[in-house]
Amino acid sequence: MTxxxxxxxxxxxNQKGGVGKTTLSVNLAAALALAGQRTLLIDADPQGSALDWQAARQTxxxxxxxxxAKPTLHKDVPALAADYHQVVIDGPPRVNELAKSAILAAERIVIPVQPSPYDVWAADEIVQLIQxxxxxxxxxRCAFxxxxxxxxxxxxxxxVEALKHYPFPVAAATLGQRVVFAESAARGLAVLEVQPHGPAAREIQALARELLEM
Ligand SMILES: Nc1ncnc2c1ncn2[C@@H]1O[C@H](COP(=O)(O)OP(=O)(O)O)[C@@H](O)[C@H]1O
Ligand SMILES: [Mg+2]
Known part of the structure; x- marks a missing residue:
C-alpha cells in the first residue's frame, strides 16, 4: 500500500554536470527549512555532493x-516523505534508470541551465526523458x-528565448553567478545563513516561492 x-x-x-543542481538543491532546501517547513534533502547523485556539503558543516x-542514489527512489520516497512538508531531490548527472526514478518520484521538476548555448542543446535529453x-x-509541473x-x-x-522551444516554462527567478554560492558551500552552509539579506538569498527565496506556486 502506498x-x-x-x-x-x-x-x-539535469544530466549535464556543473550546471548548479547541488547548489540549487541545498539552498532551496535551506530556504524551505528556514521558512518553517520540515524539509528533507535526498542526494540521488552517486557522487554524494549534497552529503559532502552537509559533512562540511560545523553547526x-x-x-x-x-x-x-537508487533506481527505486520513486518507490522509497513516499514513505520517507510522510514526515516532511518538503522533499528536495538532488538529481544524478546521467540519463539513466535513476533519473527516471527521480522523475517518477517528483511533483515539481526544476531544470537548472546556465546561460550558454551548450546548456540549451544539452537540455534536450532531460526534456525528452521527462516527456x-x-x-x-x-x-x-516542470520549469527551467x-x-x-x-x-x-x-x-x-x-x-531564455531559445528555451521557449521546449515545452516547459522558464522560471522568472534566476540565480546569478555569485561567489557566495561556492564560499558558503565550502563550509556546508546555505547562502541564507551566510548573507541572509544578500542578493543570492533573495534569488533563492524568489525561486522557492515560484516553484511552490507553480
Ligand atoms: N550561482 C552560482 N554562482 C557561482 N557558482 C556556482 C553557482 N552555481 C553553482 N556554482 C558552482 O559551480 C560548480 C558546479 O555546481 P554544482 O551545484 O555542483 O553543479 P551540479 O550539481 O549540477 O554538478 C560548483 O563549484 C558550484 O560552487
Ligand atoms: Mg551535483
Whole structure:
C-alpha cells in the first residue's frame, strides 16, 4: 500500500554536470527549512555532493540529508516523505534508470541551465526523458531555472528565448553567478545563513516561492 504523504517533492534534474543542481538543491532546501517547513534533502547523485556539503558543516543541520542514489527512489520516497512538508531531490548527472526514478518520484521538476548555448542543446535529453517517463503524470509541473547568470547580458536573454522551444516554462527567478554560492558551500552552509539579506538569498527565496506556486 502506498503511504499517504502531503509533502511536496521537488526534483532538481539535469544530466549535464556543473550546471548548479547541488547548489540549487541545498539552498532551496535551506530556504524551505528556514521558512518553517520540515524539509528533507535526498542526494540521488552517486557522487554524494549534497552529503559532502552537509559533512562540511560545523553547526547543526537545518534539515536531514539522506543518500539514495537508487533506481527505486520513486518507490522509497513516499514513505520517507510522510514526515516532511518538503522533499528536495538532488538529481544524478546521467540519463539513466535513476533519473527516471527521480522523475517518477517528483511533483515539481526544476531544470537548472546556465546561460550558454551548450546548456540549451544539452537540455534536450532531460526534456525528452521527462516527456517519456511522465507522460501520464497529471500533477507534474516542470520549469527551467537559469543559474550562474552574469548580469543582464544578451546571451542571458538569448537563452531564455531559445528555451521557449521546449515545452516547459522558464522560471522568472534566476540565480546569478555569485561567489557566495561556492564560499558558503565550502563550509556546508546555505547562502541564507551566510548573507541572509544578500542578493543570492533573495534569488533563492524568489525561486522557492515560484516553484511552490507553480
Ligand atoms: N550561482 C552560482 N554562482 C557561482 N557558482 C556556482 C553557482 N552555481 C553553482 N556554482 C558552482 O559551480 C560548480 C558546479 O555546481 P554544482 O551545484 O555542483 O553543479 P551540479 O550539481 O549540477 O554538478 C560548483 O563549484 C558550484 O560552487
Ligand atoms: Mg551535483
Amino acid at each position: 503511504p499517504i504523504h502531503l509533502a511536496m517533492i521537488i526534483a532538481v534534474l 547543526e543541520s537545518l534539515f536531514p540529508v539522506v543518500g539514495m 517519456e517517463v511522465a507522460l501520464y503524470k497529471e500533477n507534474l 531555472a537559469i543559474t550562474r547568470k552574469i548580469g543582464n547580458t544578451a546571451i542571458g536573454r538569448d537563452v
